[in-house]
Amino acid sequence: MRKPLAALSALAAAALLGVAAPSVESASRTVRITDNAFSPSSTSVRRGDTVTWRWTGRAAHNVVVKSGPVRFQSSLKRSGTFKRRLTRRGTYSIVCTIHSGMAMKVRVR
Numbered sequence: 001m002r003k004p005l006a007a008l009s010a011l012a013a014a015a016l017l018g019v020a021a022p023s024v025e026s027a028s029r030t031v032r033i034t035d036n037a038f039s040p041s042s043t044s045v046r047r048g049d050t051v052t053w054r055w056t057g058r059a060a061h062n063v064v065v066k067s068g069p070v071r072f073q074s075s076l077k078r079s080g081t082f083k084r085r086l087t088r089r090g091t092y093s094i095v096c097t098i099h100s101g102m103a104m105k106v107r108v109r
């Protein structure tokens with residue numbers, strides 16, 4: 001009867017850690033959106049970090065997750081920012097759906 005209880009408390013501790021860690025050490029990363037590219041085109045962040053995409057060009061672009069642990073997307077726009085806190089590990093393949101070849105990867109470690 002001890003084993004299930006120990007496993008359960010270990011799970012509870014891990015869950016607590018998972019919730020607490022990002023708020024303690026979360027950071028942010030900015031990706032510039034130019035005409036027509038993401039800069040940088042590849043970046044690596046820690047789980048819980050926030051990525052901010054900043055529109056710096058004149059054309060309209062969007063930020064769309066094509067594949068990855070979580071799907072999300074921004075609206076199609078010409079200026080401003082789009083922020084997302086990434087809480088799931090893995091590799092996110094991101095594109096702008098109106099410009100073929102405009103793509104980037106974010107690795108969440």
Ligand SMILES: [Cu+2]
Pocket residue numbers: 036060061062096097098099102
């Ligand atoms: Cu675009």
